[in-house]
Amino acid sequence: MKLWKSFAVALATTMALPVGMALAGEKTSVTIVLPAGPDRLDPCETPRSVIGRIIKQNVVETLVELDYDKNTTLPRLAESWEQTSPTEWVFKLRQGIKFHDGAPFDAKSVIHSVERTVDPKLTCITRTKYFDGTDVTASEVDAHTVKFTTKAPVPILPTLLAQLAISSPNTPMGEYTAKPVGTGPYRFDHWTQGENVVLVRDDAYWGKKPVIEKATYVWRTESSVAAAMVETGEADLAFSIAPQDATNPETDKVYPNSDSAMFRLSVDIPPLNDLRVRKAINLAIDRQAFLGSIVSDKAKLAMQQVGPNVLGFNPNLKPWAYDPAEAEKLLADAKADGVDVTREIRMIGRPAMFANSNEFVEAAAEMLRQVGFNVKLDNLEMSQWLQMANKPFAADRQPNIFLTMHDNNSGDAAFTAFFKYHSNGRQSELHDPELDDLIVLAGTEQGDKRAQTYQEVFRRIYEDKVADVPLFHMVNYMRVGSRLDFQPTIANAVELQLAKLTLK
Incomplete structure (x- = not known):
């Protein structure tokens, strides 16, 4: 057994x-x-x-609200907007609104929130996940009109701004607050x-x-x-x-939660810098066996970090087969070429990342040991996990197989590709100039061309780079x-x- x-x-x-x-x-x-x-x-x-x-x-509220059912945008604190040039958008703000501390909601408060969010003194995930790679500035046209200017075209700017929470202008710059004040x-x-x-x-x-x-x-x-x-x-x-x-x-109600679970691989650190070793990890994990046991049978096998609801999802990618014999062969080939496949690899999880996540990483670690990997399992608390999840990565770290969950419920691959795979992405292990250029290009495209370019991004990551171990597009159970x-x-x-x- x-x-x-x-x-x-x-x-x-x-x-x-x-x-x-x-x-x-x-x-x-x-x-x-x-x-x-x-x-x-x-x-x-x-x-x-x-x-x-x-x-x-x-x-706290946003200028724009996402309609998840119809995959479109709705007015929230902004009452309307228009694109006035390829690199300029003008947003009209609702009037007569005050923050909970009495400060007026106006153009200056929006500019304050934008500047605070993109300030590198704070490693805000709104910046690192959504705004990194996008040069955006906000300026006042009048008290209730804001102009957003981007260095390159950003055709999904309203969707992007649906991620930017507007907080009181009294919220301090350059330091985190534990007492949010909004509208x-x-x-x-x-x-x-x-x-x-x-x-x-x-x-x-x-x-x-x-x-x-x-x-x-x-x-x-x-x-x-x-x-x-x-x-x-x-x-x-x-x-x-x-x-x-x-x-x-x-x-008990089941619903798609837009999360994709995966193992991120430290591709620069031996033996994970060998393509055969990364392929062997993918082949050694029996994903299908988890469905209906540790993971809900409503979850779907993943081949990429975005789900089918996201523009840029590549429907042509095929799941990894479960083939432990081939995994053993790849490890033997790598060993014959001098790769130290016996080096200890750290598998890192986090309690309650998803339901049964502790049981999942224990089982996955054992699958890898069965084909010859030397895996040490660590379950880290939130603060420790976050330190390892984000750059700067420790220079002396062990090779690691890092369990992570990524949600993209905004409908566009831009909110995944840069953050996870561009050389400057906060959670990226990759350093590929050609892939970087393709990610940047995709962000400026529109319509079918945008989707096709992102599809090629995910194909390269999955088939050519084998940068990670895609696992499942998850679902949640909520008890109401x-x-x-x-x-x-x-x-x-x-x-x-x-x-x-x-x-x-």
Whole structure:
């Protein structure tokens, strides 16, 4: 019997629940359970799900909002926009809006948020994931009109600005804040480290008044505990419960979460700098075996870092076969040529990255050992994992197989290709001038040409470079309590708009 099967076990479903927490059903308050707690609440970090699900479009808003169902853009803080030249866009702002601290929402506040986000003193993920490689400046036309100028054409600028959270002009430059101030329907109330974050409704909100008055966010890494909290009425909604805990069709709802799971490979470090070794890793992992056991059977095998909903997805790529014999042969060939295939390789995971992620990396590590790899497994806490995920990479690091999740729910490969694969990308291991040029070119194209160019980018990464180990396009299970009338969507990968929650 294959050793990996021992890891496909159900997690415990009965654990003592925390005491002292207010019941979820009090009046119009809700309690929401996240799989992990935030390490900061800065508006420029909202693309990270652990932060965005709390504050994006709740405390801080964007100029443009994405309509995930129709894959288009909607006005939010901007009421309209137009492209006036290939490199210029003019946005008209809504008038009469104030931030929660009383500061006016106007052109100057937008410029402040843009300049703060792209300031290299902050390694904001909004900048490194979305704006790196795009030279954007904002200038005031009048108090309620902003002109955006780019060095090269950016035909998807409105979509890009849907990722830029607008915060109060009193938000400090060059340093992170733990107290976000925005224009949204909810005010930040408090954050008790290690326990909860609380938001309260802003009755002076410029838009429609939401039903929910107060939201308390708590976090539990154990899926069974999170699910039980909703089952008993201690919470109203739980993100990312494990497939084995999604046992109630009345409350447990599956939805595509726009995340793609993969192992990133340190391609410059021996023995991972050998193409045969990287191919052997891909061949040694039986992806199909995980579906329906450790990973939901609703997930799909991945060949690239974007899903089918994204412009630039390449439908012609084929999944890696599971072929341990061929993996062993490739390692033997590399060894015969002097490659030290016995060198210890570090496999790095992170607790609660996705449901059953710990069990997944344990099983994957054992599969690699079975074909001859010397794998040491480490599960890192969030801060340690983030330090390894992002540049600058440690000069003396071991070769590593790094588990990561990447979400692209914005509909365009631009928000993946530079960040993950350009030489200057914050999470890129590659250094390929030709690929860099192709990524930059793709970002200036439109329509079919744009899609085709990004498809070639992903083909080169997957077939020529074998830069990583694509795993799955994921789905989430969310448990929604009996008080709420709510159906999760792909938007909930990075945000949960409290204003869209209604009570039965």
